[in-house]
Amino acid sequence: MSEAKRVTAAVLLIGDEVLSGRTADKNLQQIAQFLAPIGINVIECRTVPDEQDVIVDAVNTLRARADYVFTTGGIGPTHDDITADAIAAAFGLQIDVRADALEIIEEWYRKSGTPLTDSRKRMARIPDGASLIDNPVTGAPGFQTGNVFTLAGVPKIARGMLEDIAHRLEGGAVTLSRSVKGENLREGDIAARLGELQEQFPQVSIGSYPYFLEIQDGKIRRGTHLVARSTDQAALDQVIDTIAGYVAELGLVPQIDPDK
Incomplete structure (x- = not known):
C-alpha cells in the first residue's frame, strides 16, 4: 500500500479587531480541529489588518505554500469589510x-423580516468564478476561489460554513497524537x-510542555506533558513507550493518554 500523502492548510485571520486584542480569535483552533480528522494539517497561521495590499500579499504567499487556505473575517456589510475585494x-x-448570492441574501432577510439595505447587499459581492459556501447561521455566503476558502470572522458562523467545505477537500494521512504526563517532572530532567529520541524517530514530532498549577495555600503543582504526533502508528507507540520508560526511570509515574 502506498503511503498517504501529506496535505496541508494555512489560516489567515483578517481584522484590526483581532490584532488590537479587542476580539479573541477562536477560528484557528476550530479550523485545525475540523481539518485534523480529514488528514489535513495546519502548518501556518497569519493575522493581518484590514488593508487590501497586506491581505493580497498574505493570500498569495499562503496559497502557494499550502494545499488549502482558510481566511476568516472581512466579508460583512461595513466599509472595512474588504476581504472579498482582496x-x-x-x-x-x-x-x-452576484445574482445567486443576492438571491440567498434576499430570501434570508425576507424570512427574518429585516430590511435589505444597500450595505447588506455588499455581502453578495463575489469574485468571478468563485463557488459559494453555504452559511446556515446568517445566510450571507462565504466563497471558494481556487484553493482559498473565505469564511466569516464570527466563530459560530465560520464553524457553520465549514460543514459545506469538507466534501471539497482531499485529505491525506491522519496525524495521530498520544502523550505522557509526568507529575513533578521537570523538562531539564x-x-x-528526548533530543536523542527525536533523532532516532524523525517521523514523529515530540513536544515538551511544562505546566504550573496553583493549588491550596499558594503552593504550585507542576509537571510536564510530553506529546508525540505522527501518521505512523507503530512508530508513535514505540516513542510513547520509550518516553514512559524514561519517566519511570526518574522514579515518577507516567500517565499515558490515550492508553493502548
Whole structure:
C-alpha cells in the first residue's frame, strides 16, 4: 500500500479587531480541529489588518505554500469589510454583486423580516468564478476561489460554513497524537534523552510542555506533558513507550493518554 500523502492548510485571520486584542480569535483552533480528522494539517497561521495590499500579499504567499487556505473575517456589510475585494485582487478577478448570492441574501432577510439595505447587499459581492459556501447561521455566503476558502470572522458562523467545505477537500494521512504526563517532572530532567529520541524517530514530532498549577495555600503543582504526533502508528507507540520508560526511570509515574 502506498503511503498517504501529506496535505496541508494555512489560516489567515483578517481584522484590526483581532490584532488590537479587542476580539479573541477562536477560528484557528476550530479550523485545525475540523481539518485534523480529514488528514489535513495546519502548518501556518497569519493575522493581518484590514488593508487590501497586506491581505493580497498574505493570500498569495499562503496559497502557494499550502494545499488549502482558510481566511476568516472581512466579508460583512461595513466599509472595512474588504476581504472579498482582496481575494479578487489576489486572483486577478473581477468582483460585483452576484445574482445567486443576492438571491440567498434576499430570501434570508425576507424570512427574518429585516430590511435589505444597500450595505447588506455588499455581502453578495463575489469574485468571478468563485463557488459559494453555504452559511446556515446568517445566510450571507462565504466563497471558494481556487484553493482559498473565505469564511466569516464570527466563530459560530465560520464553524457553520465549514460543514459545506469538507466534501471539497482531499485529505491525506491522519496525524495521530498520544502523550505522557509526568507529575513533578521537570523538562531539564528529560531534555537530552528526548533530543536523542527525536533523532532516532524523525517521523514523529515530540513536544515538551511544562505546566504550573496553583493549588491550596499558594503552593504550585507542576509537571510536564510530553506529546508525540505522527501518521505512523507503530512508530508513535514505540516513542510513547520509550518516553514512559524514561519517566519511570526518574522514579515518577507516567500517565499515558490515550492508553493502548
